[in-house]
Amino acid sequence: MKYPESFLKLVEDFKKFPGIGKKTAERLALYTISTIEKNQIDAFSQHLVEAKQNISHCPVCGTLMESHCPICEDLNRERNTIMVVSEDKDVFVLERNPIYHGLYHVLGGSIDFSRGIGPEDLNIESLFQRLNGIEEIILSLAGTVEGELTAQYLKELLKPKGIKVSRIAYGIPVGADLSFADDHTLELALNNRQKYE
Numbered sequence: 001m002k003y004p005e006s007f008l009k010l011v012e013d014f015k016k017f018p019g020i021g022k023k024t025a026e027r028l029a030l031y032t033i034s035t036i037e038k039n040q041i042d043a044f045s046q047h048l049v050e051a052k053q054n055i056s057h058c059p060v061c062g063t064l065m066e067s068h069c070p071i072c073e074d075l076n077r078e079r080n081t082i083m084v085v086s087e088d089k090d091v092f093v094l095e096r097n098p099i100y101h102g103l104y105h106v107l108g109g110s111i112d113f114s115r116g117i118g119p120e121d122l123n124i125e126s127l128f129q130r131l132n133g134i135e136e137i138i139l140s141l142a143g144t145v146e147g148e149l150t151a152q153y154l155k156e157l158l159k160p161k162g163i164k165v166s167r168i169a170y171g172i173p174v175g176a177d178l179s180f181a182d183d184h185t186l187e188l189a190l191n192n193r194q195k196y197e
């Protein structure tokens, strides 16, 4: 006997999440049906729709935003420095504490030829459209092979622009990303950033 049709649809939905295989998807679907209250399910489905509807990426810096970008619109921030990060979450990790006061640019990933991700798949062109008045670009990319490759690529492109390029030196293991660093480590890394050449 097969699972009911609606149940199978739910399993297919859960399988769309990264790291969720068929077995986990079935377990989550069973839990949803048998344990979660109807009103909680209603709220959850509403949150999904609302989040997808209201959240977008800032057309300038690429940060996740709801109706307006709190970073680009904040006139108290230093507007001559851009920190380039790979992922949406990196901005939120850095913003947990007032360590950095400049602007951001979210690439939306790293160059990874083994997965078919080239420079044209990242928000690189939009970075070059906002260099007017910028004095320093801080590359805050993970110490992975992909992060290094992306940093080098950007450095070469930025060279002829005459803008200072620095690389954040965070004291965390190679391969780890920003979210593993505590605030003190991030602050040290930012203050000890090296000119990247």
Ligand SMILES: [Zn+2]
Binding pocket: 058, 059, 060, 061, 062, 063, 069, 070, 071, 072, 073
């Ligand atoms: Zn923005």
